[in-house]
Amino acid sequence: VIMITTITFNPSIDRMYRVNSINIGEVQRVISTNATAGGKGLNVTKVCKILGENPLAMGFIGGFNGAFIKDELRKLGIKNKFTEIKQETRNCLNIIEDNKVSTEFLEKGPIIGNSDLEKFENDIKEVIKDTKILIASGSYCQNMPLDYYEKIGHICRENNIKFILDTSGEPLKIALKSKPYLIKPNTDEIKQILRTNVESRDEVISAGKKLLEMGAQNVCISLGKEGMIYLNEYGVYEAKVPKIEAVNTVGSGDSTIAGFSVGILRGYEVEDLLKFSNACGISNALNIETGFVTLEEVEKYQGLVKVTKLS
Ligand code: ATP
Numbered sequence: 001v002i003m004i005t006t007i008t009f010n011p012s013i014d015r016m017y018r019v020n021s022i023n024i025g026e027v028q029r030v031i032s033t034n035a036t037a038g039g040k041g042l043n044v045t046k047v048c049k050i051l052g053e054n055p056l057a058m059g060f061i062g063g064f065n066g067a068f069i070k071d072e073l074r075k076l077g078i079k080n081k082f083t084e085i086k087q088e089t090r091n092c093l094n095i096i097e098d099n100k101v102s103t104e105f106l107e108k109g110p111i112i113g114n115s116d117l118e119k120f121e122n123d124i125k126e127v128i129k130d131t132k133i134l135i136a137s138g139s140y141c142q143n144m145p146l147d148y149y150e151k152i153g154h155i156c157r158e159n160n161i162k163f164i165l166d167t168s169g170e171p172l173k174i175a176l177k178s179k180p181y182l183i184k185p186n187t188d189e190i191k192q193i194l195r196t197n198v199e200s201r202d203e204v205i206s207a208g209k210k211l212l213e214m215g216a217q218n219v220c221i222s223l224g225k226e227g228m229i230y231l232n233e234y235g236v237y238e239a240k241v242p243k244i245e246a247v248n249t250v251g252s253g254d255s256t257i258a259g260f261s262v263g264i265l266r267g268y269e270v271e272d273l274l275k276f277s278n279a280c281g282i283s284n285a286l287n288i289e290t291g292f293v294t295l296e297e298v299e300k301y302q303g304l305v306k307v308t309k310l311s
Contacts, residue, residue, distance in 0.1 A: 007136040008041025008059040010109040012092040021097050037072035040137035043251045043291030047258030063088035083120040111142040128159050133261050137166040153178025166257050176215035184220040204229050236310045239274040246285040255284035275305040
């Protein structure tokens, strides 16, 4: 059984170069390199696997880079049903100077055509009967229709699948019409789609209510070290997290999404769900590796997250 399926339309090989300093226009000597299978949806997949589930990864993949990603997932024991495309999967390069300054180069990734979309839709039909929760994370590939997440949302509704969507901008706004089960915008993403201020707690709560009105069934607004605000038709909840020594918060949002998916699959009530998902975000922040948590930390921090029902 699969139960949790993830979609990463535009995965990447995340490559890291460590250098002493970058001198523009000169030859640079690289101290060390590292390459991992990246993309927000793949981070979610990896954390679901660590949490003990058996997720299936989907998305577009191609070329040598695609083969690399599939092999990385195989080593982690993660199943995939990627849709093969002719173009090459992208690289994203992060150059770290002196262990401090990070400069990122993000490729756009492949251009997707109608036949690729058709192939993807056939692939998704094949896994739908085994899926209880479908998570889609990140942005589209080039040339994908803006309403594609909405289309997936409708497929989920027709098949009684809970659709968790973690994306931004117009694709998120449009997809709200398909009434996704859960969305997890941060405050920057909310500013983009609602064009309102979201500084104070009251502003965060009214933005969340607006997103419920626009169609989301559950809204989680993650606030980094301030925890999160969670809203649905039954109320508004606040989760406060303890102070920690964060070493890498990239991927904490993805780990939170993994926590939500696994918690929802296991039938957790809202208080336990928020403790579990925040603990996943915290554990990711405590580890250098992106999209990585430990069960020991998740268990420990679950007990330290404070959940309050505000209204
Ligand atoms: P990303 O896009 O990098 O995955 P995000 O902006 O979507 O991140 P955040 O709000 O930064 O997500 O983090 C998600 C959750 O992780 C928070 O709600 C919190 O539980 C935990 N978290 C993140 N950063 C910290 C921190 N510095 N201290 C404690 N907890 C943190």
